[in-house]
Amino acid sequence: MYAQAVSATPARIDPSRLAIGRGLERQTTTSLMAISSLQKKGPGETLFAEGDEADSVYEIVLGTVRLYKLLPDGRRLITGFLSAGKLLGLAPEGVCIYTAEAVTNVTLCRYKRTALERLMDEAPGFAKRLLSVASHELRAAQDQMLLLGRKTAAEKVASFLLMMAEGQGEEDADELDVPMTRNDIADYLGLTIETVCRVLSKLKQDKLIACESKSHIRICDRDRLEELASGETDTDL
Amino acid sequence: MYAQAVSATPARIDPSRLAIGRGLERQTTTSLMAISSLQKKGPGETLFAEGDEADSVYEIVLGTVRLYKLLPDGRRLITGFLSAGKLLGLAPEGVCIYTAEAVTNVTLCRYKRTALERLMDEAPGFAKRLLSVASHELRAAQDQMLLLGRKTAAEKVASFLLMMAEGQGEEDADELDVPMTRNDIADYLGLTIETVCRVLSKLKQDKLIACESKSHIRICDRDRLEELASGETDTDL
DNA sequence: CGCAAACTTGATGTTGCTCAAGCTAGGTGG
DNA sequence: CCACCTAGCTTGAGCAACATCAAGTTTGCG
Numbered sequence: 049m050y051a052q053a054v055s056a057t058p059a060r061i062d063p064s065r066l067a068i069g070r071g072l073e074r075q076t077t078t079s080l081m082a083i084s085s086l087q088k089k090g091p092g093e094t095l096f097a098e099g100d101e102a103d104s105v106y107e108i109v110l111g112t113v114r115l116y117k118l119l120p121d122g123r124r125l126i127t128g129f130l131s132a133g134k135l136l137g138l139a140p141e142g143v144c145i146y147t148a149e150a151v152t153n154v155t156l157c158r159y160k161r162t163a164l165e166r167l168m169d170e171a172p173g174f175a176k177r178l179l180s181v182a183s184h185e186l187r188a189a190q191d192q193m194l195l196l197g198r199k200t201a202a203e204k205v206a207s208f209l210l211m212m213a214e215g216q217g218e219e220d221a222d223e224l225d226v227p228m229t230r231n232d233i234a235d236y237l238g239l240t241i242e243t244v245c246r247v248l249s250k251l252k253q254d255k256l257i258a259c260e261s262k263s264h265i266r267i268c269d270r271d272r273l274e275e276l277a278s279g280e281t282d283t284d285l
Numbered sequence: 286m287y288a289q290a291v292s293a294t295p296a297r298i299d300p301s302r303l304a305i306g307r308g309l310e311r312q313t314t315t316s317l318m319a320i321s322s323l324q325k326k327g328p329g330e331t332l333f334a335e336g337d338e339a340d341s342v343y344e345i346v347l348g349t350v351r352l353y354k355l356l357p358d359g360r361r362l363i364t365g366f367l368s369a370g371k372l373l374g375l376a377p378e379g380v381c382i383y384t385a386e387a388v389t390n391v392t393l394c395r396y397k398r399t400a401l402e403r404l405m406d407e408a409p410g411f412a413k414r415l416l417s418v419a420s421h422e423l424r425a426a427q428d429q430m431l432l433l434g435r436k437t438a439a440e441k442v443a444s445f446l447l448m449m450a451e452g453q454g455e456e457d458a459d460e461l462d463v464p465m466t467r468n469d470i471a472d473y474l475g476l477t478i479e480t481v482c483r484v485l486s487k488l489k490q491d492k493l494i495a496c497e498s499k500s501h502i503r504i505c506d507r508d509r510l511e512e513l514a515s516g517e518t519d520t521d522l
Numbered sequence: 523c524g525c526a527a528a529c530t531t532g533a534t535g536t537t538g539c540t541c542a543a544g545c546t547a548g549g550t551g552g
Numbered sequence: 553c554c555a556c557c558t559a560g561c562t563t564g565a566g567c568a569a570c571a572t573c574a575a576g577t578t579t580g581c582g
Contacts, residue, residue, distance in 0.1 A: 117431045119516035125434040127427045139423040146427060168413055175412030176405055182419040186376040189426035190364045190383060194354045196433035197362040197475030201570065230529065238434030240571055245530055262529070262579075279356035438538065467561065480538055482562055499547080499561070 067133040068107050076171040083163035087156045095148040102140035103161050108132050111154030112227050115146045126236040152227045196238045204237040205247040206277035222267040304370040305344050313408040320400035324393045332385040339377035340398050345369050348391030349464050352383045363473040389464045433475045441474040442484040443514035459504040
């Protein structure tokens with residue numbers, strides 16, 4: 049858990065490029081620009097912690113962020129990894145319910161919650177836009193609940209790899225970058241680091257994937273990986 | 286999975302009493318009334334199924350509903366139990382991502398999605414209200430992910446009992462009604478029915494709870510139950 | 523080049539699952 | 553009204569999946 053400091057760079061960028069305003073009118077994106085500010089964080093740095101006052105919403109411009117919750121004895125569950133274009137901080141009212149940390153170098157666009165509230169009242173489509181974002185998050189959370197509660201270790205890892213592949217390249221790229229550690233993956237899937245390693249080794253051995261390096265994986269047999277991930281496999285691993 | 290038919294009762298009730306319009310202006314609740322219709326379902330009946338077109342939002346007026354997702358081989362995860370005042374069907378866009386079934390006799394208020402969309406454009410606060418509901422669901426989903434991914438069987442069951450107690454009586458009642466079967470509880474906690482039984486027996490034996498009947502439980506030692514649920518226990522069960 | 527963090531692999535342990543048997547309660551029909 | 557019948561619940565014995573503990577190995581950085 050090292051934290052490599054990166055100087056915050058207050059700045060403005062064109063929010064019509066940003067996801068938060070997608071599909072909205074020019075006037076609204078202009079208002080968004082007026083209340084936004086850019087930030088940077090280095091790997092391991094905290095954006096906000098569980099229990100902090102939730103006064104901002106962030107959009108990730110570049111990089112990957114992990115969100116997690118802790119139990120008192122230190123057990124951790126990562127509720128999600130977010131990459132460019134994703135919003136965070138929408139959910140909480142009053143107090144943050146999870147911690148957000150940079151996985152890689154991260155560039156963020158920050159919006160004050162009070163300003164967003166005002167904009168929601170003024171711009172008709174904006175609250176609907178945020179509702180749509182929240183709905184998608186809810187859907188992802190429910191898929192993840194199914195994974196955590198009912199999938200086997202192999203199915204979990206296969207699902208994770210496919211999810212990472214989707215979030216990457218524009219097309220269904222079979223080459224994927226895994227910026228997070230094995231520990232992060234384990235805490236995301238409700239497993240231990242050793243189990244994640246063993247499953248990856250088995251997938252490699254069975255030629256479903258190939259590891260170009262620790263953080264670069266290629267999907268060799270997408271069909272079988274998808275079959276495994278969705279839980280259609282009877283006797284495997 | 287029996288389905289006891291109950292005749293649908295088209296009707297209108299005063300939506301200012303309903304949760305969907307909480308905190309909104311009189312004019313908005315009146316519009317809500319105009320687009321609402323009452324429905325009833327008996328135990329085991331389906332409100333909508335995974336894959337159905339998601340054209341409605343429901344509010345539960347009375348009773349309990351379970352939401353679940355299935356894996357191809359039949360493994361089931363219940364993503365939530367909803368009781369009076371809760372909304373369902375908010376999340377999906379296009380297609381339902383889970384099945385909703387009545388646990389008990391259920392009375393529902395149904396709103397057409399298209400009508401809600403229109404109302405969101407007209408009534409300023411309404412989209413914000415729905416966003417707030419979605420945010421709360423998201424928060425609950427994240428707590429459940431922590432439970433599913435990182436809690437032990439005993440911690441899961443303790444958490445479930447406390448959650449049920451909260452949702453019940455107005456005060457923090459220590460008497461709770463458990464309308465769902467042990468099987469439902471197991472599929473909600475990512476356990477088997479046998480494990481749920483064993484944990485309940487152990488909690489009974491340790492005098493943390495008492496079972497008045499199969500579906501009526503009394504919390505005898507709330508402090509220890511909360512300690513167990515939050516994961517502060519080192520060596521227990 | 524050397525160090526520390528991350529990763530991998532193996533041996534052993536434990537939690538919760540599976541399989542199996544009996545029990546309980548509530549609804550139905552004689 | 554009671555006895556039966558069935559769905560749901562409980563408990564036990566054995567087992568498997570995954571966790572834990574313990575070495576090593578690799579990698580990237582100073």
